[in-house]
Amino acid sequence: MGRRLTATNADAEESLDQPKTAKNQSKAVEAPQEAGLEMKRDREKRTNRHQSATAQTPVTSSTWTIENSEELYRINGWGEPYFSINAAGHVTVSPQGDRGGSLDLYELVNSLKLRNLNLPLLIRFSDILEDRIERLNAAFAKAIARYNYEGAYRGVFPVKCNQQRHLVESLVKFGKPYQFGLEAGSKPELMIALANLKTPGALLICNGYKDREYVEMAILAQQLGKIAIIVLEQIEEVPMVIAASRKLGISPVVGVRVKLSSKGIGRWGTSAGDRAKFGLTIPEILQTVDMLREADLLDSLQLLHYHIGSQISAISVVKDAIREASQVYVELAKLGAGMRYLDVGGGLGVDYDGSKTNFYASKNYNVQNYANDIVAEVKEACVERGIPMPTLISESGRAIASHQSVLVFNILSTSDVPTGAPEPVREEEHLIIRNLWETYDSLTMDNYQEAYHDAAQFKEEAVSLFNFGYVSLTERARAERLFWACCQKILEIARQQDYVPDDLEDLEKIMASIYYINLSVFQSAPDSWAIDQLFPIMPIHRLDEEPTKRATLADLTCDSDGKIDQFIDLRDVKHVLELHPLHADQPYYLAMFLGGAYQEIMGNLHNLFGDTNAVHITLTPNKGYQIDHVVKGDTMTEVLGYVQYDSEDLVESIRQQTEQALQEKRISLQDSQLLLQNYERSLSRYTYLSS
Numbered sequence: 001m002g003r004r005l006t007a008t009n010a011d012a013e014e015s016l017d018q019p020k021t022a023k024n025q026s027k028a029v030e031a032p033q034e035a036g037l038e039m040k041r042d043r044e045k046r047t048n049r050h051q052s053a054t055a056q057t058p059v060t061s062s063t064w065t066i067e068n069s070e071e072l073y074r075i076n077g078w079g080e081p082y083f084s085i086n087a088a089g090h091v092t093v094s095p096q097g098d099r100g101g102s103l104d105l106y107e108l109v110n111s112l113k114l115r116n117l118n119l120p121l122l123i124r125f126s127d128i129l130e131d132r133i134e135r136l137n138a139a140f141a142k143a144i145a146r147y148n149y150e151g152a153y154r155g156v157f158p159v160k161c162n163q164q165r166h167l168v169e170s171l172v173k174f175g176k177p178y179q180f181g182l183e184a185g186s187k188p189e190l191m192i193a194l195a196n197l198k199t200p201g202a203l204l205i206c207n208g209y210k211d212r213e214y215v216e217m218a219i220l221a222q223q224l225g226k227i228a229i230i231v232l233e234q235i236e237e238v239p240m241v242i243a244a245s246r247k248l249g250i251s252p253v254v255g256v257r258v259k260l261s262s263k264g265i266g267r268w269g270t271s272a273g274d275r276a277k278f279g280l281t282i283p284e285i286l287q288t289v290d291m292l293r294e295a296d297l298l299d300s301l302q303l304l305h306y307h308i309g310s311q312i313s314a315i316s317v318v319k320d321a322i323r324e325a326s327q328v329y330v331e332l333a334k335l336g337a338g339m340r341y342l343d344v345g346g347g348l349g350v351d352y353d354g355s356k357t358n359f360y361a362s363k364n365y366n367v368q369n370y371a372n373d374i375v376a377e378v379k380e381a382c383v384e385r386g387i388p389m390p391t392l393i394s395e396s397g398r399a400i401a402s403h404q405s406v407l408v409f410n411i412l413s414t415s416d417v418p419t420g421a422p423e424p425v426r427e428e429e430h431l432i433i434r435n436l437w438e439t440y441d442s443l444t445m446d447n448y449q450e451a452y453h454d455a456a457q458f459k460e461e462a463v464s465l466f467n468f469g470y471v472s473l474t475e476r477a478r479a480e481r482l483f484w485a486c487c488q489k490i491l492e493i494a495r496q497q498d499y500v501p502d503d504l505e506d507l508e509k510i511m512a513s514i515y516y517i518n519l520s521v522f523q524s525a526p527d528s529w530a531i532d533q534l535f536p537i538m539p540i541h542r543l544d545e546e547p548t549k550r551a552t553l554a555d556l557t558c559d560s561d562g563k564i565d566q567f568i569d570l571r572d573v574k575h576v577l578e579l580h581p582l583h584a585d586q587p588y589y590l591a592m593f594l595g596g597a598y599q600e601i602m603g604n605l606h607n608l609f610g611d612t613n614a615v616h617i618t619l620t621p622n623k624g625y626q627i628d629h630v631v632k633g634d635t636m637t638e639v640l641g642y643v644q645y646d647s648e649d650l651v652e653s654i655r656q657q658t659e660q661a662l663q664e665k666r667i668s669l670q671d672s673q674l675l676l677q678n679y680e681r682s683l684s685r686y687t688y689l690s691s
């Protein structure tokens with residue numbers, strides 16, 4: 001573990017290798033050889049949308065439609081077929097894709113709130129999970145039929161992606177028709193997998209670092225009827241497996257993880273390559289073959305595995321890896337190993353920004369292209385060398401688990417840069433103020449760039465004059481107001497331009513409102529903080545209304561990193577999100593999508609904000625829904641317990657202090673009781689603010 005949080009700077013730089021600006025150019029979209037119709041359609045759609053976006057006519061509030069919101073938040077790009085917007089301007093969820101009913105997310109949240117399930121709230125749609133499993137299996141089935149591949153596909157879900165019990169249980173259930181298995185990356189995950197996977201014929205892939213106990217359990221599991229495959233990741237594990245097998249008198253099923261020299265790209269590019277953390281080099285694999293042959297266990301070596309990193313955004317990388325791995329596979333078979341399985345690991349990407357490009361937050365291929373390329377490549381290598389075609393395994397985590405959960409949270413308040421026309425300057429006001437007024441007053445389309453520099457300089461001068469006592473506090477406030485007024489005017493002009501000069505790029509950010517969210521980024525979207533991952537975020541209602549504000553999001557923690565100021569965009573990323581002004585006494589809900597993989601378990605208790613409430617929803621045949629499980633978020637007593645505080649001791653301490661204060665007549669009896677009541681009640685409450 002810790003793999004993803006310890007990404008080095010080198011990793012980060014690699015992810016920038018792809019030219020971001022080229023994101024929307026057609027050359028960034030590599031058409032896979034076997035590109036299905038879907039891919040072509042996607043591309044056409046993308047181009048069309050792009051054209052309509054450039055042929056902009058200014059949209060006024062009264063003409064704003066849900067189509068404008070669709071385009072702005074790119075919901076069709078990343079949300080299809082599960083998320084869209086209805087005529088009421090609310091986000092809807094179609095958990096069974098285009099084959100079933102849909103739910104109004106805003107109404108669902110309101111009805112959950114009536115059941116005392118407060119925000120922030122994680123809503124899991126079990127039907128989406130089922131649909132993802134079906135799609136992945138259908139894609140491989142289609143590819144296998146298309147290429148007359150003489151082998152099967154048996155996917156496994158990598159438990160590390162989301163270990164929550166209800167999710168793993170549903171996954172095993174939904175996977176049954178496909179003999180979908182599990183992959184364990186550690187000893188505790190092996191515990192989960194061994195106990196939960198009972199599907200006959202499904203595979204249990206045992207990865208990660210192993211000790212004797214781990215290996216023995218995996219071997220003995222065969223006698224429970226499980227196909228547990230021990231994947232050797234370190235050369236030291238070979239003698240351990242041989243010894244355990246001798247001791248138990250059972251032949252293990254063994255695989256090797258190869259360090260391919262085909263490199264991934266992006267954040268996890270270094271998961272592959274000769275110096276990767278896991279896996280055996282080619283010489284080590286040959287050494288393993290020798291050791292197994294000597295122990296008369298070469299027949300047990302049945303699987304070849306590789307994993308070149310997560311979120312592979314370019315299909316060319318997938319192809320390079322499978323080409324190299326196929327050759328290793330056939331060579332191992334030629335050497336006499338009992339090869340039967342080829343496991344291509346994870347990496348199947350998710351299109352977080354909906355751009356369908358090789359940008360790091362996207363991918364330039366679909367599941368069908370992925371399956372086609374793997375099946376075709378393996379078949380070719382096997383046919384050429386006369387080797388039987390293996391059962392294909394993939395360990396797709398992100399692609400299975402990301403879509404099923406939606407995190408809904410509310411806005412607590414906002415902070416805006418003051419705007420509106422300033423009062424005209426008077427003759428007797430300070431020169432610096434008159435200069436700022438002059439800049440503001442004479443600002444036009446022709447001089448806005450120069451005016452920005454003037455205004456910034458005058459404002460700086462005003463501050464330094466203030467520091468030397470030449471400008472009063474009132475005058476400084478006036479200068480700042482005028483500066484913001486200039487910026488506002490400049491921004492309005494800049495937004496009308498096709499091209500915004502570089503030095504004005506920060507202006508949107510400077511002028512953005514801050515929306516305070518009832519959420520901890522560290523708990524609920526750790527990858528957004530740790531590795532700048534992008535998730536689609538948007539309001540779930542008022543989408544028939546123009547979002548006139550530009551905002552960044554600030555979370556509840558008192559950490560300045562607890563913010564979100566990178567949002568998905570068609571090109572690159574944008575630093576402000578379009579949102580609606582708050583209405584007094586009306587809640588405003590946002591949702592973060594596609595966060596169902598990795599975020600929950602990597603989330604931490606920074607500032608002691610605990611797990612959020614979570615509910616599991618399934619559709620019912622009569623177009624309704626049912627709540628399968630409610631997993632209440634942490635209470636304060638629970639999070640305080642994690643750091644060894646006992647809530648009874650805490651209450652007792654407060655009680656003693658109030659008694660003391662009572663005796664010394666520093667507090668009234670009534671106030672002391674109020675304090676105690678609040679303290680005690682809070683302990684059993686949610687760690688987030690009540691909405």
Ligand SMILES: *Cc1c(COP(=O)(O)O)cnc(C)c1O
Pocket residue numbers: 158160161183185207307309310311345346347348395396397398399597
């Ligand atoms: C993390 C991991 C996966 C899952 O990768 P995704 O990109 O989420 O599909 C699969 N296999 C191994 C060995 C992993 O470490």
